[in-house]
Amino acid sequence: MTDETSETTMEELDSVLRRAAEAAPLLASTAPAGRARMLRAVADALDGAADRLVPVAMAEAHYPETRCRSELGRTTFQLRLFADVLEDGGYLEVMVDPADPEWGTPRPDVRRLLVPLGPVVVFGASNFPFAFSTAGGDSASALAAGCPVVVKAHPGHPELARLTTDIVVEALAEAGAPEGVFALVSGFEAGRAAVLHPNTRAVGFTGSIPGGRALYDLAVSRPDPIPFYGELGSVNPVFVTRAAMAGRGARILEEYAASATLGSGQFCTKPGVVFLPEGAGTESLVADFEARAAAPLLNDRVADGFARGLDALAAHPATKVLVQGVRTEEGWTPSLLSTDLDSLLEHSEELLNECFGPATLVVSYPDERRLLEVGGVLHGQLTVTVHGEEDDPMAPALLALGASVAGRVIWNGWPTGVAVTHAMTHSGPYPATTASTHTSVGSTAIRRFLRPVTYQAVPEALLPAELRDANPLGVPRRVNGGTPSV
Amino acid sequence: MTDETSETTMEELDSVLRRAAEAAPLLASTAPAGRARMLRAVADALDGAADRLVPVAMAEAHYPETRCRSELGRTTFQLRLFADVLEDGGYLEVMVDPADPEWGTPRPDVRRLLVPLGPVVVFGASNFPFAFSTAGGDSASALAAGCPVVVKAHPGHPELARLTTDIVVEALAEAGAPEGVFALVSGFEAGRAAVLHPNTRAVGFTGSIPGGRALYDLAVSRPDPIPFYGELGSVNPVFVTRAAMAGRGARILEEYAASATLGSGQFCTKPGVVFLPEGAGTESLVADFEARAAAPLLNDRVADGFARGLDALAAHPATKVLVQGVRTEEGWTPSLLSTDLDSLLEHSEELLNECFGPATLVVSYPDERRLLEVGGVLHGQLTVTVHGEEDDPMAPALLALGASVAGRVIWNGWPTGVAVTHAMTHSGPYPATTASTHTSVGSTAIRRFLRPVTYQAVPEALLPAELRDANPLGVPRRVNGGTPSV
Numbered sequence: 001m002t003d004e005t006s007e008t009t010m011e012e013l014d015s016v017l018r019r020a021a022e023a024a025p026l027l028a029s030t031a032p033a034g035r036a037r038m039l040r041a042v043a044d045a046l047d048g049a050a051d052r053l054v055p056v057a058m059a060e061a062h063y064p065e066t067r068c069r070s071e072l073g074r075t076t077f078q079l080r081l082f083a084d085v086l087e088d089g090g091y092l093e094v095m096v097d098p099a100d101p102e103w104g105t106p107r108p109d110v111r112r113l114l115v116p117l118g119p120v121v122v123f124g125a126s127n128f129p130f131a132f133s134t135a136g137g138d139s140a141s142a143l144a145a146g147c148p149v150v151v152k153a154h155p156g157h158p159e160l161a162r163l164t165t166d167i168v169v170e171a172l173a174e175a176g177a178p179e180g181v182f183a184l185v186s187g188f189e190a191g192r193a194a195v196l197h198p199n200t201r202a203v204g205f206t207g208s209i210p211g212g213r214a215l216y217d218l219a220v221s222r223p224d225p226i227p228f229y230g231e232l233g234s235v236n237p238v239f240v241t242r243a244a245m246a247g248r249g250a251r252i253l254e255e256y257a258a259s260a261t262l263g264s265g266q267f268c269t270k271p272g273v274v275f276l277p278e279g280a281g282t283e284s285l286v287a288d289f290e291a292r293a294a295a296p297l298l299n300d301r302v303a304d305g306f307a308r309g310l311d312a313l314a315a316h317p318a319t320k321v322l323v324q325g326v327r328t329e330e331g332w333t334p335s336l337l338s339t340d341l342d343s344l345l346e347h348s349e350e351l352l353n354e355c356f357g358p359a360t361l362v363v364s365y366p367d368e369r370r371l372l373e374v375g376g377v378l379h380g381q382l383t384v385t386v387h388g389e390e391d392d393p394m395a396p397a398l399l400a401l402g403a404s405v406a407g408r409v410i411w412n413g414w415p416t417g418v419a420v421t422h423a424m425t426h427s428g429p430y431p432a433t434t435a436s437t438h439t440s441v442g443s444t445a446i447r448r449f450l451r452p453v454t455y456q457a458v459p460e461a462l463l464p465a466e467l468r469d470a471n472p473l474g475v476p477r478r479v480n481g482g483t484p485s486v
Numbered sequence: 487m488t489d490e491t492s493e494t495t496m497e498e499l500d501s502v503l504r505r506a507a508e509a510a511p512l513l514a515s516t517a518p519a520g521r522a523r524m525l526r527a528v529a530d531a532l533d534g535a536a537d538r539l540v541p542v543a544m545a546e547a548h549y550p551e552t553r554c555r556s557e558l559g560r561t562t563f564q565l566r567l568f569a570d571v572l573e574d575g576g577y578l579e580v581m582v583d584p585a586d587p588e589w590g591t592p593r594p595d596v597r598r599l600l601v602p603l604g605p606v607v608v609f610g611a612s613n614f615p616f617a618f619s620t621a622g623g624d625s626a627s628a629l630a631a632g633c634p635v636v637v638k639a640h641p642g643h644p645e646l647a648r649l650t651t652d653i654v655v656e657a658l659a660e661a662g663a664p665e666g667v668f669a670l671v672s673g674f675e676a677g678r679a680a681v682l683h684p685n686t687r688a689v690g691f692t693g694s695i696p697g698g699r700a701l702y703d704l705a706v707s708r709p710d711p712i713p714f715y716g717e718l719g720s721v722n723p724v725f726v727t728r729a730a731m732a733g734r735g736a737r738i739l740e741e742y743a744a745s746a747t748l749g750s751g752q753f754c755t756k757p758g759v760v761f762l763p764e765g766a767g768t769e770s771l772v773a774d775f776e777a778r779a780a781a782p783l784l785n786d787r788v789a790d791g792f793a794r795g796l797d798a799l800a801a802h803p804a805t806k807v808l809v810q811g812v813r814t815e816e817g818w819t820p821s822l823l824s825t826d827l828d829s830l831l832e833h834s835e836e837l838l839n840e841c842f843g844p845a846t847l848v849v850s851y852p853d854e855r856r857l858l859e860v861g862g863v864l865h866g867q868l869t870v871t872v873h874g875e876e877d878d879p880m881a882p883a884l885l886a887l888g889a890s891v892a893g894r895v896i897w898n899g900w901p902t903g904v905a906v907t908h909a910m911t912h913s914g915p916y917p918a919t920t921a922s923t924h925t926s927v928g929s930t931a932i933r934r935f936l937r938p939v940t941y942q943a944v945p946e947a948l949l950p951a952e953l954r955d956a957n958p959l960g961v962p963r964r965v966n967g968g969t970p971s972v
Binding site: 025073074077080081084085088090093095096097103104105106107108110111112115117216217220224225226227379380390395396399400403404406407408409410411412413417419420421422423424425427429430431434435436437438439442443444447448450451452453454455456457458459461462464476478480481483484485486 | 511559560563566567570571574576579581582583589590591592593594596597598601603702703706710711712713865866876881882885886889890892893894895896897898899903905906907908909910911913915916917920921922923924925928929930933934936937938939940941942943944945947948962964966967968969970971972
């Protein structure tokens with residue numbers, strides 16, 4: 001392991017990306033089953049190293065042990081899920097259209113599959129040292145796609161990044177991966193240079209809006225622009241209808257406090273703004289927030305950013321501070337602020353800014369039909385949550401509002417906790433992400449690192465195995481546009 | 487119809503995009519079968535107006551009648567293909583993951599489908615006044631996705647754009663489409679402003695590298711960047727192995743001349759550079775080019791650009807002019823140039839520039855294994871073609887080279903003529919396109935204008951029909967990540 005303060009030089013970066021480019025065709029031509037074995041080997045190695053990894057994560061991210069262990073479990077689960085995806089083969093989106101003289105345009109035999117883009121640079125998140133960092137979702141989906149990965153270490157957990165990388169590199173090598181398919185670089189300038197490097201074919205990023213936008217701007221300024229998949233920021237609005245509040249208000253407020261303060265509010269899915277009917281009675285909520293213990297934030301940079309954001313919200317003439325969080329030796333206690341619907345609509349740009357950390361804003365509304373006006377001021381969101389009753393007159397319109405601005409619409413639940421499944425979407429219009437057409441969580445995240453290629457009139461023997469008539473790999477295929485089958 | 491020289495004012499543009507945004511949720515909530523009816527109504531109306539449309543296209547684009555009629559046929563075929571896609575429903579990529587307490591992460595019921603992005607601005611191509619313009623592939627796929635379309639008229643065929651728009655708008659209205667789902671704007675400044683307008687959610691573009699890059703730069707400079715799907719330029723290399731040349735050289739050269747001069751070379755898929763073994767004997771090719779009649783180019787701008795490009799190629803010390811095309815009253819006769827492999831590798835930036843029009847470059851190679859060096863100097867391509875024999879020692883490597891730089895790899899055929907099918911890919915790494923992860927031709931072109939949304943724990947009655955347990959629309963769905971079924 002290298003010195004903790006070392007930054008990758010431009011020469012080292014160039015060498016890392018040269019080796020990644022050399023490894024790219026080798027990894028791409030590994031059969032999906034081979035890549036599945038590599039991902040499982042990495043998962044096993046990380047699980048086996050839990051007792052070495054977890055203490056480092058605890059020390060660097062200031063999370064309790066249970067959180068670190070469960071996040072590591074999520075990380076290795078993710079790697080194994082992508083191994084399953086590779087074995088299924090549906091992710092290749094294979095289509096076979098045999099030649100057809102009766103077709104409306106001249107139609108030779110055309111067969112399509114998806115191929116990997118090439119080396120991917122991954123910027124890990126501060127708040128998920130395992131699941132969205134070195135061996136996290138972006139890396140797992142890129143490797144699964146067949147793309148070498150270069151991780152830019154997050155400065156908040158450099159030691160964990162190095163230790164994880166050592167384990168990943170060793171496991172990949174033992175599983176037969178080509179040399180150069182996984183590497184770590186460090187330092188602000190190395191990160192910028194990696195985005196601009198000619199060999200880089202795509203970027204995955206999880207972090208703040210300003211940081212993500214700066215790197216996005218670099219990616220699209222290249223002589224050859226590349227896809228930049230950035231998950232940036234979200235306030236994750238929660239709408240609670242009158243009927244829901246009347247029926248189970250106490251439980252909703254209890255769950256709200258738990259979700260908003262989980263992990264010291266350091267989730268991109270934290271419910272940052274919650275709409276409650278006027279007169280809902282927030283005394284229990286206030287008491288709940290006041291009773292919560294202080295907890296540390298990830299690092300000084302996050303703490304400083306949070307303090308600035310909270311100060312701005314608290315100082316805004318349209319808000320009232322219900323519970324003023326304080327900084328203690330143990331960390332921060334959570335803050336609760338309030339405003340009303342008219343003020344929110346008038347000052348939406350200031351009040352709907354993500355405040356990353358333990359603070360949340362309650363918005364009281366007079367007439368629940370007016371909640372729909374919020375759709376006009378919301379930017380893109382990762383999630384929108386609706387608490388309502390099944391026969392709630394507001395439910396259909398609020399769910400539709402959610403689908404129009406967010407990647408995930410939640411009913412009678414809370415946005416924290418993103419299930420890693422096939423049908424999950426962790427995305428949304430800008431600034432929630434820079435690429436709302438794709439997701440960064442769930443098995444379809446692999447699609448971000450693939451592009452279609454069509455083979456026209458290529459003889460059976462020269463086709464990739466996935467496209468041959470005999471379908472030796474048993475890949476699901478759409479023939480003539482029909483429903484996929486093996 | 488308005489005055490031919492009229493340009494859309496900023497007030498008109500704003501009004502068009504306001505109406506498009508108002509129409510967006512109405513169009514999005516139309517059942518797919520309803521949108522299928524709209525697309526078929528447009529196709530029928532355009533077919534019915536062929537005798538009005540074709541003469542205008544002939545006059546403005548200087549194409550013969552047969553070409554105009556077949557291109558119109560391709561256009562209405564495309565619209566009907568997307569109607570089929572809507573009725574199939576597979577394009578929604580529906581996934582259903584029921585709640586599962588045994589799953590590796592907490593897993594509530596999550597269900598995913600794709601939803602339309604919102605208003606799409608389409609920049610039509612000069613060389614396809616029907617199939618890649620007003621009612622062409624971008625418009626058809628965006629409307630199919632459920633996105634209102636604002637077309638920026640190409641200055642090369644303004645009257646056809648207006649006539650087509652009138653027919654499309656009337657057919658859509660009669661088929662029950664919401665007002666504002668389709669509109670035409672004109673003028674350079676209106677085009678720029680449309681890319682920057684807050685209501686625009688994506689852009690489709692077909693045209694030159696400089697024009698496309700300028701608009702791409704605008705799209706990504708927005709406060710909220712939007713996807714820009716640009717099909718820009720390609721030289722479409724063709725590799726002819728020694729074995730292929732020995733076996734059927736005369737036919738290959740004959741077909742090459744036909745493909746390179748089709749439509750006066752004004753195809754983005756024109757074979758711009760063809761690699762032949764040294765001593766292949768190009769006398770018949772020269773005779774063929776010399777015998778070809780002059781044909782008009784699309785317009786003066788295209789002709790001027792072509793003249794500049796041809797002059798630069800012809801003046802380059804590394805090239806030899808085998809046939810010098812001339813400008814006559816009827817238009818241009820085709821040009822044929824040559825160079826050798828070493829010169830091409832040395833001067834690739836100048837010699838592999840797309841020269842849009844009737845000119846093509848023959849490259850003679852000494853040792854066919856050296857053809858693989860071309861992979862190192864090729865930028866992204868729409869197509870790569872290989873002429874070889876099934877047991878050709880070079881075939882696997884050349885096909886792999888093709889898949890690494892292009893969206894379509896063609897065996898023993900020619901790149902001109904892009905079949906509109908499900909498995910087609912018309913895409914490729916930059917500068918072939920600005921978005922190699924998607925295609926602009928074929929039924930999967932619809933994916934460009936859709937984004938995923940996941941519904942979490944939403945009750946049956948409040949789910950979109952496509953996600954309900956009963957699957958009333960009969961949409962193919964992946965359950966628990968399995969192979970899709972209805």
